[in-house]
Amino acid sequence: MSGHFLGRKLGQAAVTIVAIVLLNFVLFRLMPGSPDRILLRNPNATPEAIAAIRERWGLDKPLFPDQLVDYIAATARFDLGDSFKFRGQTVGDVILDRVGPTVLLVGLGELISVIVGLAIGAYAGWKRGGVVDRVGSSVSLVLYSMPYFVIGMPLIVILAAGLGWFPTSGMQDVGAETGFVGGLVDLARHLALPLLTVSLGLIGQYSILMRSAIIETRSEDYITTARAKGLPDGRVLRRHAFPNALLPMVTLIAINFGYVIAGAITAEIVFSWPGLGTLTITALSARDYPVLQGIFLLVAISVVIANLLADLVYGVLDPRVRV
Amino acid sequence: MSDPAMSDPRDDAVPVRGRRQWDLPKQADPTAPLLEVRDLRTHFKLDRGWVKAVDGVSFNLADGEALGLAGESGCGKTTTALSMVRLLPENGRIRKGSSIKLFGIDLVPKTERQLQRYRWREISIVFQGAMNALNPVIRVRDQIAEPVRVRLGQSETSSRKRALELLDLVGIPSRRSDAYPHELSGGMRQRAIIAMALACDPAIVIGDEPTTALDAMVQAQILQLLEQLRRDLGLSLMLITHDLSVIAETCDRALIMYAGKVAEEGPVSRVFTAARHPYTQKLLGAFPNIRSDRRTLEVIPGSPPDLLNPPPGCRFAPRCQYVMPICSEVVPPEITFDDGVRVACHLYTTASEGAIGSQTTTVEPTAATAAAASPASRASA
Numbered sequence: 001m002s003g004h005f006l007g008r009k010l011g012q013a014a015v016t017i018v019a020i021v022l023l024n025f026v027l028f029r030l031m032p033g034s035p036d037r038i039l040l041r042n043p044n045a046t047p048e049a050i051a052a053i054r055e056r057w058g059l060d061k062p063l064f065p066d067q068l069v070d071y072i073a074a075t076a077r078f079d080l081g082d083s084f085k086f087r088g089q090t091v092g093d094v095i096l097d098r099v100g101p102t103v104l105l106v107g108l109g110e111l112i113s114v115i116v117g118l119a120i121g122a123y124a125g126w127k128r129g130g131v132v133d134r135v136g137s138s139v140s141l142v143l144y145s146m147p148y149f150v151i152g153m154p155l156i157v158i159l160a161a162g163l164g165w166f167p168t169s170g171m172q173d174v175g176a177e178t179g180f181v182g183g184l185v186d187l188a189r190h191l192a193l194p195l196l197t198v199s200l201g202l203i204g205q206y207s208i209l210m211r212s213a214i215i216e217t218r219s220e221d222y223i224t225t226a227r228a229k230g231l232p233d234g235r236v237l238r239r240h241a242f243p244n245a246l247l248p249m250v251t252l253i254a255i256n257f258g259y260v261i262a263g264a265i266t267a268e269i270v271f272s273w274p275g276l277g278t279l280t281i282t283a284l285s286a287r288d289y290p291v292l293q294g295i296f297l298l299v300a301i302s303v304v305i306a307n308l309l310a311d312l313v314y315g316v317l318d319p320r321v322r323v
Numbered sequence: 324m325s326d327p328a329m330s331d332p333r334d335d336a337v338p339v340r341g342r343r344q345w346d347l348p349k350q351a352d353p354t355a356p357l358l359e360v361r362d363l364r365t366h367f368k369l370d371r372g373w374v375k376a377v378d379g380v381s382f383n384l385a386d387g388e389a390l391g392l393a394g395e396s397g398c399g400k401t402t403t404a405l406s407m408v409r410l411l412p413e414n415g416r417i418r419k420g421s422s423i424k425l426f427g428i429d430l431v432p433k434t435e436r437q438l439q440r441y442r443w444r445e446i447s448i449v450f451q452g453a454m455n456a457l458n459p460v461i462r463v464r465d466q467i468a469e470p471v472r473v474r475l476g477q478s479e480t481s482s483r484k485r486a487l488e489l490l491d492l493v494g495i496p497s498r499r500s501d502a503y504p505h506e507l508s509g510g511m512r513q514r515a516i517i518a519m520a521l522a523c524d525p526a527i528v529i530g531d532e533p534t535t536a537l538d539a540m541v542q543a544q545i546l547q548l549l550e551q552l553r554r555d556l557g558l559s560l561m562l563i564t565h566d567l568s569v570i571a572e573t574c575d576r577a578l579i580m581y582a583g584k585v586a587e588e589g590p591v592s593r594v595f596t597a598a599r600h601p602y603t604q605k606l607l608g609a610f611p612n613i614r615s616d617r618r619t620l621e622v623i624p625g626s627p628p629d630l631l632n633p634p635p636g637c638r639f640a641p642r643c644q645y646v647m648p649i650c651s652e653v654v655p656p657e658i659t660f661d662d663g664v665r666v667a668c669h670l671y672t673t674a675s676e677g678a679i680g681s682q683t684t685t686v687e688p689t690a691a692t693a694a695a696a697s698p699a700s701r702a703s704a
Contacts, residue, residue, distance in 0.1 A: 222458040225450055225519075228410050229470045230442030233435075239469075243460050318460055319503040 005315055013308040020300040025071050028293050029063060080294040085286040091294040094279070099298075101171055102275030105194055106264050112195070113202030114253060120203065121210025122245065126237050128215060136207060143204030148267035152197040156270065159193060166193050169272035194271040198264055202256075209252055213245035220244070247318050254310030258303035345475065345524065347426055348440065355427030357559055358384040358407075358527060364418040365399075365406045374630045376402045376415075378583040381657075384527065389553060389560040391570030391591070393606070394580035395627055400563045403580070404529045407561075408442045409435075425526075443470050447520040449530045449549075452513035452537075457504035464490065464500040467519045474523055489518035493548060510541035517548065521556070528553075530562045534569065546573055567610050571595055579603045582627050582638035585657065589664030599666045602639045637669065645670055 042049075054060045061067055074081070080091035120140070124133035143151065160168040167173065171190050172183070217223065218241060226240040261276065268277030276295060283291040315321055347353065365377040377399040384390050392400040406417055407430070417423075423430045425445055430438060450456035458466055464486045471482035490500050493514040495507075504512060513533060520528050530549065534542040550573050553560050562574055570577050571591055578588040579600065587600040598604045608621035625642040628634050634641060640650040649669050657667045 221450060221455040224410060225448075225456050226458070228408060228442055228448045228450075230439040230444065230474055231469070232439065232473075235473065240458055240461075244458070247460075320459060320505050 005321075006312070009308055009311045009315075013304050016304045017301055020297065020304070021072065021075055024293055024297050024300075025068060027296075028289055031289070075297070080297070081290040083288055083291050085283060085288040085291065091290045094291055095276070095294050095298060098274060098276050098279045101273055102261065102264065102268070102277065104191065105198060105268070105273060105275060106260055108191075109195055109198035109202060109264075110253075110257070110260060112199045113206055116199070117203040117206025118210045118246070118249065121207035122214050122237065122242055124207065125211035125214030125245075126218065126241065128218075133211070137211060140204040140207045140211075143200050144208055145204075146201065148197050148201050148264070149270045151200050152193070152267055152270040155193050155197060166190075171274050194267050194273050197267050197270070198260075202260070205256070206249070206253070210245065210249055213248050214241055217241045217245040243317060247314065250310050250314050250317065254306045257306035258299060261299050261302065345444065348428060348445070350428045351425075352427030355424065356383055357386050357388075357426065359422075359424040359427075360384075360403075360407075361422045361424075363403065363406060363421045363423065365402050365411065365421075366416055366418055367412070368414045368416065369631065372631050375633055376583050376630055377406065378630075378633070380580070380583070380585055382578055382585070382588060384559050384561060386526075387553075387557050387559055388576065389562060389574040391574035391577045392561065392563045392580060393565060393567055393570055393577060394586075395606075396565065397627055397630075398580045399583040400565075400580055401531055402583075404448070404531060404561055404563050407527075407529065408446050408448075409438055410442075410448075443520075443525060444474055444523045445525055446527045446529065447523065447525040449513075449517050449520045449528060449533045451532050451535055452509060452516050456516055457512060457519075459504055462501050462503055463507065463515045464502075467515065467522055470519075470522045485522065486518075489521055490515070492521070492552070493518040509537055510544060513537060513541070513545050514548065517545070517552070521552065521558075524556075525558070527559045527561060530560060530564075532564055533562075534564070534566070549573065567595070567607065579606065582633060583630055584638060585665065585667060586639065587664065587666045587668075589660075589662065593662050593664050597664075599660075599664060599671065600639075600668050601643045601645050601670070605642075637667075 045053075051060070058067065058070060061070075078092060080095075083089050083091050083094050086094050120132070120136050124130070124136045127133055156168050160166045167190050172186050173190075214237075222244075223236060223241055226236040231239075264275070265277035265280055267273070268275045269281060272278065276298075279291070280295055282288070283295065360383070361381045363377055363380040364375070366373040366375050368374075380399070380403055382390065392403060394400055402411070402415070405411060407423055407425075409417065409430070411417075417431055421431050425441060430441060433441075457463065461469075464483065467489055468479075468482040468486040471477050471485045472479065475482075477485070487497055487500055491497060495511060495514055495518070499507070499511070504515075507515060517533070533549065534545050537545060546569060549560065549562075552558060560574075562570065564570060574591050576589060577591050577594045579586045579594065579602065581602045587594055587598065587603045594603060595607065598607055602623075605621060605623045609623060611620060623642055628638050628641065634651060636649070636651040636653050637643070637655050640646050643650065647669055653669070655667045655669045655672060657665050658671045659665045
């Protein structure tokens, strides 16, 4: 891959992130209500008290340029301010605590569903009308159309509450087993159902999209060429159809990444998973603007990074875009 | 390699088989003709019935011979060619009673798995380079090496070496060998596709409109290359084109198809100079000729029939200027003339002075020997 291609993509990503940072500033300034009321939580505050608060938080300065410059400087230092809800904690600390569980859940879920979903979809599309296609496609459609909490709740009812195989919620038992192995087993037991929920939903989506990508690819001339070469059917699929069908999928998976984090909110709520999803809900109900602002920035930046990765992967997979 | 005798392609039957680097298929009858197609019927299933795209086509292809298939779009040329290795769309079927004998081995009853043995190693195809015949994400060199490695079981190194040799053979400089298809010009792509078709040293190469969509200069270069390769490597060539001049230049025999049937077939010199079938005459008339002072081209009125419900008699009858009452009732039998031209037209069934019999007599004694040495009896021997 040429350095030019890489440089251009990195430049685009940087510009996008700057735009997001600016939007983040404008958006939260446009919101109704003034922050000092929330900070003070006292409708009968004296003007002196309000002025003191405004001075303490820098709100007495003009929006532009002072506040904007302060904001950009702070953001560049990863200083996202203090949380309203979690007093005494910075937004950075609050978010950082919750990033791990979400990355674990969503990351593993994406990984599993990309592998399983693409495999099922490719095979179903290749053997169109076969058993895998008919069963797989209808199951996938059902899963695709269900929100995570609809998938998750029956799992809790049957596997957790009913059979008692898995805990119903949380990430670890209170006073759980000690030691590394014991802790890992405990984590895995808690992770199983939320992970299954997220994966099932995504597998449905990816297999449906991959199926149609493969069906489209299957009628390409180079597939006829590969068949004419007398290559075994499996090789035609793996070597010739799959890499080409993968191209549109790479973009889709990247675009999807943002939705996955957002969508995982419901899965996290259902299983009380201590991730960004539950934090978002908590922050929303407490009107914890700094935290919401931080989450917004984080999600937006991860989407930009996911798209950057997709562009790079696309460049590796498709020689035609390496310009 | 000796200069193949173009007048009688049968002469170099031995050198062609002798040059083979790989063994003939186990069931092959070394004395059988290279390719014998009898009563090929390839139909496509639609909701409304079967489209009889190819309906009773017979022809032979001898070692080292070049046969040109011509006809209007949709007349079944490509379907005929792709039927050889059964590269048909999912709804395509070769009907019972058809036979495609390669070295005396009937390919029609073969399963998909069994047929893979014959693809590319015996019959390869030069697809249209303008189309997406090359995989856009694989290096050209690797696409050429792939069949060598997978089909002939050669190592990575030797298959790559072979690919570079082939690219050299078709005139692509080795420094371009790691290019991707989109990095090559149309003419280069077509050369690469030809190189790919030669990878396993096949007995028969089918050219499916290999020069369509190329400009005239490149077209001439590609045809020259094909012609040269055929002479040098002793290939048998089946060339599909609607460009009659291409057939006149490169082929020994021409097979004119109309609506899924053979209209006329014979040596190029005869078919093009003394066309017997009214359709062939019209087709030639519709083609520009630099030696004639004709300013306008003839047009064949009407369009080919609906092959879902073809007309009962001769399929060309509705457009034929010599149409007789019998034409719309009886399918014209194929008549073979002394000069080796085979025609399916009622004009010649009534006045069959020049005819030496029906199509079955064209099958020379070799057919009897081929039948005696059928795959089954050889396998038990």
